[in-house]
Amino acid sequence: MNISVIVPLYNEEESLPELTAWIERVMKAHGFSYEIIFVNDGSTDRSWQVIEELSRQSAAVKGIKFRRNYGKSPALFCGFERAQGDVVITMDADLQDSPDEIPELYRMITEDGYDLVSGWKRKRYDPLSKTIPTKLFNATARAVSGIHNLHDFNCGLKAYRREVVKNIEVYGEMHRYIPYLAKNAGFTRIGEKVVHHQARKYGKTKFGLNRFVNGYLDLLTLWFLSTFGVKPMHIFGFLGSIMFVLGFVAVVAVGGMKLYDMYHGNPYVLVTDNPYFYLALTTMILGTQLFLAGFIGELIARNAPERNKYLIEKEL
Numbered sequence: 001m002n003i004s005v006i007v008p009l010y011n012e013e014e015s016l017p018e019l020t021a022w023i024e025r026v027m028k029a030h031g032f033s034y035e036i037i038f039v040n041d042g043s044t045d046r047s048w049q050v051i052e053e054l055s056r057q058s059a060a061v062k063g064i065k066f067r068r069n070y071g072k073s074p075a076l077f078c079g080f081e082r083a084q085g086d087v088v089i090t091m092d093a094d095l096q097d098s099p100d101e102i103p104e105l106y107r108m109i110t111e112d113g114y115d116l117v118s119g120w121k122r123k124r125y126d127p128l129s130k131t132i133p134t135k136l137f138n139a140t141a142r143a144v145s146g147i148h149n150l151h152d153f154n155c156g157l158k159a160y161r162r163e164v165v166k167n168i169e170v171y172g173e174m175h176r177y178i179p180y181l182a183k184n185a186g187f188t189r190i191g192e193k194v195v196h197h198q199a200r201k202y203g204k205t206k207f208g209l210n211r212f213v214n215g216y217l218d219l220l221t222l223w224f225l226s227t228f229g230v231k232p233m234h235i236f237g238f239l240g241s242i243m244f245v246l247g248f249v250a251v252v253a254v255g256g257m258k259l260y261d262m263y264h265g266n267p268y269v270l271v272t273d274n275p276y277f278y279l280a281l282t283t284m285i286l287g288t289q290l291f292l293a294g295f296i297g298e299l300i301a302r303n304a305p306e307r308n309k310y311l312i313e314k315e316l
């Protein structure tokens with residue numbers, strides 16, 4: 001099969017028939033073999049009935065129904081597991097992404113050799129309250145992930161080589177950073193294509209402004225996991241050792257100064273009356289704690305299933 005189209009959706013009943021007809025028109029015009037996987041993320045409207053009806057009309061339409069609303073990332077993850085096409089395309093259900101982009105995305109993966117191609121909604125039809133924070137979000141994501149050629153990390157329209165989606169695990173709200181996940185898994189040929197964007201035709205957006213707070217925290221998590229996820233001791237042990245040594249040196253200095261003054265008959269204060277003593281003590285305690293955090297992190301990493309997960313590209 002050439003292409004799997006995965007569509008995560010939550011309460012999008014009005015858009016589904018139009019979207020399906022449009023995708024099928026494009027696929028037939030280019031002679032692709034394809035499947036459309038709708039992942040119904042706990043919709044409370046008639047979306048699932050609509051999917052059932054569409055699937056009766058066309059064998060290419062498949063559906064997965066969640067028991068409740070889990071989020072876009074789990075929906076994508078389930079779609080990825082099920083996908084069979086050589087190229088996997090994800091798109092939103094709200095008709096903001098155009099299926100007309102599919103043939104070119106397919107060509108970029110199969111002929112230009114990209115692992116992942118992300119859409120770039122250069123001209124957006126969204127309210128300003130969304131487009132301005134989005135610019136900031138993307139700048140941060142570029143800096144942290146080191147993927148400097150992407151303008152639009154969170155675009156719903158993306159294309160992947162099948163191998164990519166089978167080897168990354170999207171969970172929580174990590175769908176915003178799939179290119180970063182792919183890069184960390186070793187899929188570094190990441191490209192971008194300018195895509196058409198339209199205003200939402202039916203329904204309303206499912207994400208509020210808290211997406212930016214959560215998105216920022218998720219980015220920190222990913223950065224940490226990719227940098228120290230396998231070797232937590234390398235950061236905690238390092239910081240802990242530095243703090244402990246600093247504290248220890250300071251304690252010795254505080255005690256030494258007192259002994260020196262005593263010996264020479266100068267006026268002196270008790271070690272416990274010296275504020276630096278408490279600063280030094282705190283530093284040593286914090287250092288020990290950080291060190292322990294590193295050790296515990298190592299114990300966890302040792303039991304994590306990822307500890308020896310290496311993706312082999314080729315073997316002879």
Ligand code: UDP
Pocket residue numbers: 007008009010011012041069070071072075091092093094096156204205206207
């Ligand atoms: N979506 C989903 N589960 C959710 C929220 C959203 O599957 O909990 C789907 C939604 O139906 C749409 C896509 O994710 O197909 C993108 O959502 P939306 O259009 O609301 O986001 P925006 O375009 O405003 O960023």
Ligand code: MG
Pocket residue numbers: 092094096200205
């Ligand atoms: Mg949308």
